Amino acid sequence: SQQGEEDPQALSIQEGENATMNCSYKTSINNLQWYRQNSGRGLVHLILIRSNEREKHSGRLRVTLDTSKKSSSLLITASRAADTASYFCAFQETSGSRLTFGEGTQLTVNP
Amino acid sequence: DAGITQSPRHKVTETGTPVTLRCHQTENHRYMYWYRQDPGHGLRLIHYSYGVKDTDKGEVSDGYSVSRSKTEDFLLTLESATSSQTSVYFCATHPGGGYEQYFGPGTRLTVT
Known part of the structure; x- marks a missing residue:
């Protein structure tokens, strides 16, 4: 399988600002999902977008x-x-049914 | 929360010893997965199961075996642990179809 690519690898912003993360892939897909992982924890599903959807x-x-x-x-x-x-x-x-994951973006939001 | 537990949560073992990690789910999901997570590599699939006694290899299966004798349990075995298998191991489940996966809390394995 072909791993997804994410950018940026790390992003540091101030509270209140918007954060944008990008993901690219190389194959045909049923859906694309985003997960969040807090330090030392498992992944938590955030949102799923199907191949026939453009925005969610x-x-x-x-x-x-x-x-x-x-x-x-x-x-x-x-x-x-x-x-x-x-x-x-x-x-x-x-x-x-398998998922292929990107390498992740580390987001830091500074108070 | 899909009720996924992993045991043990932490383990330190010596090179050459066998290690078995257990994943237990209470959701009756058909699919179960084992991933490893290493810095710079994201999550990589080791093995997965699409039913009781039905398993298949993922992208990094060398040195690992799995078994699934009942729906709720999926075991990952390192027959002879090596230092390169030091990692954080995550189990996940999936009900099938175009839906999300549910992850366990992870097992941190250190092979010395």
């Missing part, structure tokens, strides 16, 4: 998907110190 919102999260460019972005608006975590994209290929 959940609270302060906005995800876009461009299947022609094979890319997705996660926007966190009005960030808070509690948003400090690693964020991973993961895509489910059309051929099965």
Whole structure:
């Protein structure tokens, strides 16, 4: 399988600012998912966008998907110190149930 | 929370010893996965199961074996641990279809 690529690898912002993370992939997908991981913890699912969707919102999260460019972005608006975590994209290929993860973006929100 | 537990949560072992990690779920999910997480590599799939006694290899399966004798338990075995297997191991479950995976809290394994 082909791993997703995320950028930036690390992002440091001030509270109240918006944070944008990007993910790219190389194959055909059923859906793309974003997960969050606090230090020393397991991953928690944030949002899932299907291949026939272009944009999805959940609270302060906005995800876009461009299947022609094979890319997705996660926007966190009005960030808070509690948003400090690693964020991973993961895509489910059309051929099965497995997820392929990106390497993650470490977000630090400074109070 | 999908009710996924992993045991042990931390383990230190010596090179060459066998190690078994256990994942237990209470959600009756069909699919179960073992990943390892290392700095700079994100999560990489080791093995997965698509039903009782049905398993398949992931991208980093060398040196690992798995077993699933009942729906709720998925075991990962390192037959002879090596230092390169020092990592954090995560179990995940999935009900099937286009839905998210649910992750356990992780097991930190150190091989000395």
